[in-house]
Amino acid sequence: MKRFLVALLFLNLPSMATECQKTIPMSVVEKVASSYVGKINSVKLSKNKNGECYYRVYGDTGYVTIDA
Numbered sequence: 001m002k003r004f005l006v007a008l009l010f011l012n013l014p015s016m017a018t019e020c021q022k023t024i025p026m027s028v029v030e031k032v033a034s035s036y037v038g039k040i041n042s043v044k045l046s047k048n049k050n051g052e053c054y055y056r057v058y059g060d061t062g063y064v065t066i067d068a
Helices: 002-017 026-037
Strands: 040-047 053-059 062-067
Touching: 026 040, 026 053, 026 062
Parallel strands: none
Antiparallel strands: 040 053, 053 062
C-alpha cells in the first residue's frame, strides 16, 4: 500500500510543479473584485485539482474567486 501511495505521488508531481500563468492583469482583477469585497487586503493566485488557475481576493467583506 505504501508503494502505491508513493507511486501515485510521483505521478502527480509534474502536474503539481507547473505554476499558474497570469492571463489577466492585476489591475483588472483589483478593479472587478473591489466592487464585491470593498477594500482589498490580499490577492492570491492558486490552482485547483483540475489544474485551473484562479485569483482569490480577500477584502473587508469576505473574499471573491476570479478565474485567471
